[in-house]
Amino acid sequence: AQSVTQPDIHITVSEGASLELRCNYSYGATPYLFWYVQSPGQGLQLLLKYFSGDTLVQGIKGFEAEFKRSQSSFNLRKPSVHWSDAAEYFCAVGAWAAGNKLTFGGGTRVLVKP
């Protein structure tokens, strides 16, 4: 069965500083990977996804993520954080062979200091 680990529960970053959120996955086949963002009390919005091809993926809101198969990682980055980036971020792995369902990590809450 697939699994996702997000080691950091909370991260605090200053506005304008860079941000990196870690994600490690476990899946027996070629994974497809996602990052979603959630504002309080809201649904999830897709930031970016990786299925194949270039291992550096660009997403919305200035985010990017890099797939590293050797490390089973899919870390999310943003060069300069804005106050509006304060939210919870979820990494997910998709299992095509299991009904195309997504398995999510526990999430990382990002706080942005002025």
Place this chain on the structure above:
Amino acid sequence: DGGITQSPKYLFRKEGQNVTLSCEQNLNHDAMYWYRQDPGQGLRLIYYSQIVNDFQKGDIAEGYSVSREKKESFPLTVTSAQKNPTAFYLCASSKGGIGTEAFFGQGTRLTVV
């Protein structure tokens, strides 16, 4: 605009009562999903459906039931057998093809008192 509509946004029920959460999508997606979200635990899959009149249990199906009579609709019933029903519930849909992402509704917060 196409999207996923969950209703109501907030729901209160007394312990021991069944309650049904609504999820409707107009994206023409084949697959639909129900997730439960608790603080610090991410999202856990309750049930999913890849096609009309078919659905499968997810990781935490006990105490829940679903139906998929129409492509657009995937209601979730939280039964009295669910021991800890208070949570935030999210419905999602996807085209169902390999590599396709899920689109989420705005969620329903259920509080059982």
